[in-house]
Amino acid sequence: MKQLKKLKTGDGSFTFVSEEFGETYHSVSGAEEEAIKKYAEPTNIVELAKKGTVRILDFCFGIGYNSAAAIDAALAVNPDCKIRIVGLELDESLSEKLKELSPKFKSYEIIKNIKNNNYKNENIHISLVFGDAKQTIQDISEEFDICFFDAFSPKTQPDMWSEEVFKDVCAKLKVGGLLATYSCATHVRINLVRAGFDVKDGPCIGRRAPSTIATKLF
């Protein structure tokens, strides 16, 4: 199992620190807060849920905080909402490690109950696909409303933030679909635009710089 240290963040919730990548899984200012404010809230989940369906590509699923925040947000406005999540992730050992965590998300029990890379009930269907997301995304043949893009930083993983990867993500989104990411780096935004997105500032949470919300144009 990879070495992961538990770390308490500014909002009292815990995240992990990856020794391999030398980075935390979430913002140290608040792990739960980041999942809610930078991913679940600015991606139209409430509006989609009211209409009945939310489809999310969780690019770098990690310990599932972003997905859990999204499920909570959708079920809060429509308990009968159909939710489809495909999570792309490299590290299979996380499925065991996340059992050490008890974030406040009501739906975290669902994340903990993903068995054999799948969870399915009447309304919620989650599939995890393990491997290098740059490759595994090629085999995804579904369309999504939203992508949560949450790789380690562009400095640490420059290959994840390329125009080519964003083109592959863009191809999986419906027109008008949204990509949310914590990074606002200029070259990241340039690559998003080259891949077919319009970009704007997302919320500033926990640090001065904003996150990024990108919309698939056509």
Ligand SMILES: C[S@@+](CC[C@H](N)C(=O)[O-])C[C@H]1O[C@@H](n2cnc3c(N)ncnc32)[C@H](O)[C@@H]1O
């Ligand atoms: C910042 S964390 C993601 C946190 C996650 N979104 C959450 O809410 O818990 C980055 C994740 O990317 C994964 N990762 C790193 N390289 C990857 C790759 N090439 N393909 C897929 N996942 C990768 C890491 O294992 C880690 O779980």
